Amino acid sequence: MAEQERTFFEYLAYISENHSPLDFMLVADHIDKFFYGALLTIEITVLALLIGGAMAIPLAVARAYRHPWLNGPIFGFTYFFRGTPLLVQTYLVYYGLAQFDFVRESFLWGPILSNAWWCALITFSLNTAGYTTEFLRGAIENTPKGEIEAAQACGMSPRRMMWRVVLPSAFRRALPAYSNEVIFMLHSSVVLSTITLQDILGVGRWLNGRYYLAYEGFITAMIFYMILVFFISKGFRFWEKRWLGHLRPRDTANT
Amino acid sequence: MDSVWEYRGLLLQGTIVTVQLALASLALSVLLGLIGASAKLATNTTSRGVANAYTTLVRGVPDLVLMMLLFYGGQQIVNDLGSATGLWDYVEINQFIAGVWSIGFVFGAYMTETFRGAILAIPRGQIEAGISCGMAPLLIFRRITWPQMVRHALPSFTNNWLVLIKATALVSVIGLHDLVWNASTAGRSVREPFTFMFAVLIIYLILTACSDVGLRWLDRRYNVGVDRA
Numbered sequence: 001m002a003e004q005e006r007t008f009f010e011y012l013a014y015i016s017e018n019h020s021p022l023d024f025m026l027v028a029d030h031i032d033k034f035f036y037g038a039l040l041t042i043e044i045t046v047l048a049l050l051i052g053g054a055m056a057i058p059l060a061v062a063r064a065y066r067h068p069w070l071n072g073p074i075f076g077f078t079y080f081f082r083g084t085p086l087l088v089q090t091y092l093v094y095y096g097l098a099q100f101d102f103v104r105e106s107f108l109w110g111p112i113l114s115n116a117w118w119c120a121l122i123t124f125s126l127n128t129a130g131y132t133t134e135f136l137r138g139a140i141e142n143t144p145k146g147e148i149e150a151a152q153a154c155g156m157s158p159r160r161m162m163w164r165v166v167l168p169s170a171f172r173r174a175l176p177a178y179s180n181e182v183i184f185m186l187h188s189s190v191v192l193s194t195i196t197l198q199d200i201l202g203v204g205r206w207l208n209g210r211y212y213l214a215y216e217g218f219i220t221a222m223i224f225y226m227i228l229v230f231f232i233s234k235g236f237r238f239w240e241k242r243w244l245g246h247l248r249p250r251d252t253a254n255t
Numbered sequence: 256m257d258s259v260w261e262y263r264g265l266l267l268q269g270t271i272v273t274v275q276l277a278l279a280s281l282a283l284s285v286l287l288g289l290i291g292a293s294a295k296l297a298t299n300t301t302s303r304g305v306a307n308a309y310t311t312l313v314r315g316v317p318d319l320v321l322m323m324l325l326f327y328g329g330q331q332i333v334n335d336l337g338s339a340t341g342l343w344d345y346v347e348i349n350q351f352i353a354g355v356w357s358i359g360f361v362f363g364a365y366m367t368e369t370f371r372g373a374i375l376a377i378p379r380g381q382i383e384a385g386i387s388c389g390m391a392p393l394l395i396f397r398r399i400t401w402p403q404m405v406r407h408a409l410p411s412f413t414n415n416w417l418v419l420i421k422a423t424a425l426v427s428v429i430g431l432h433d434l435v436w437n438a439s440t441a442g443r444s445v446r447e448p449f450t451f452m453f454a455v456l457i458i459y460l461i462l463t464a465c466s467d468v469g470l471r472w473l474d475r476r477y478n479v480g481v482d483r484a
Contacts, residue, residue: 079460080456080460083417083421083459083460083463083464084421084456084459084460085421085422085423085424085425085435085459086421087424087425087427087428087435088424088435088452088455088456088459089456091435091439091448091452092449092452092453092456095439095442095448095449095452096442096448096449096450096452096453097449098448099446099447099448099449099450100449183314186317187316187317187318188317189317190317190318190319190320190425191319193319194428201317201319201320201323204320204323205323208327214327214328214330214331215324215327215328215331218320218323218324218327218328219324221320222316222320222321222324225315225316225317225320226312226315226316229314229315229316230315
């Protein structure tokens with residue numbers, strides 16, 4: 001095994017030195033850094049999606065049923081976060097908050113608000129909560145009337161109807177939009193590299209800066225992102241088959 | 256807030272650069288989208304394959320990565336190609352050009368899907384009717400396909416445009432002096448980064464609100480003959 005590995009690396013080195021414009025050896029030497037970068041990218045993306053998703057459910061319900069005094073502020077929140085670039089939102093939190101003395105003197109400053117990781121997580125969560133709220137609201141509003149009438153006819157209380165009928169069916173209808181949101185969030189996570197964090201792109205930029213290269217780091221980063229997106233869309237296709245099977249057009253009989 | 260007013264000239268300059276960048280990338284993306292859509296709808300398997308590879312690639316890679324690859328690597332490729340073929344002299348790829356090409360390239364893929372869906376929504380019989388009237392392909396495109404395609408494509412086009420205008424903020428990372436870059440420089444120099452970033456957010460909200468008005472006008476115009484519930 002060790003013998004085989006060495007010959008593979010020798011082969012790689014040979015190609016890099018003699019034929020290819022790209023230096024594969026250098027990337028192979030630092031591939032562990034890329035995996036750590038991927039770990040950070042996945043970590044922040046998944047945590048933000050979980051926190052943002054959990055925030056979005058009550059907000060979407062309040063919006064869908066036009067809660068008298070919550071609807072307006074929630075719309076303001078989603079409009080603000082959907083109408084502005086994530087990059088600027090992140091800058092606002094990470095670079096901007098230090099402007100205020102009361103923030104720097106508060107107990108949150110040391111552990112959380114002066115830390116790039118936490119600032120990114122907070123901004124990303126709020127951002128994805130804004131987007132998720134709106135399409136989840138759409139899905140809740142599109143609940144077929146018959147389902148609600150059936151639930152009422154069974155004597156369900158509004159709360160039970162929410163948990164048993166409206167939300168499960170809305171989640172299913174929101175699934176295709178959510179798969180886009182997940183991929184979008186992964187793409188947006190490149191913002192991490194602009195606030196000094198070493199995500200996949202951050203590692204690529206570091207590699208290029210250190211060895212004064214033009215392609216290697218970015219192309220490796222590109223491949224890493226493509227692999228992640230591939231697995232995400234595979235996963236969602238599986239879940240759509242599982243949870244949305246009843247909405248697929250039936251296979252027509254062969255004629 | 257006074258400091259923002261003091262730097263209004265710088266912010267205005269940045270806003271103009273951002274808007275120019277957005278419009279230029281939009282034009283490129285529409286062009287690429289039309290080419291991509293016709294390639295996807297063609298009977299030729301090769302062109303379909305190329306178009307599918309294009310949209311898959313873009314769906315898989317974040318725009319900032321492409322932008323950096325183009326900005327740092329594109330220069331080298333273009334000049335190597337130029338000196339190898341002798342077709343062109345030294346070309347400089349500045350931040351603006353890298354931004355336009357990468358944003359245009361990315362959104363061209365989304366526009367491809369938009370236009371493909373819109374063309375498919377036009378009943379086939381109308382195009383056949385045009386052929387039987389003896390219309391030339393270009394005339395069919397101008398009189399039958401285009402007006403209806405715009406109508407079907409507008410909602411998704413609007414969505415793409417709103418995402419595109421936000422994507423322009425990323426160009427500040429490679430150093431174009433756009434709105435975000437100018438504002439963060441000014442914010443650092445007067446030690447009020449929050450105020451300036453907040454002003455940027457407000458300007459972006461104004462830009463999207465303005466384009467909303469324009470697009471709604473277009474929507475009305477292209478839906479003139481359509482009954483809506």
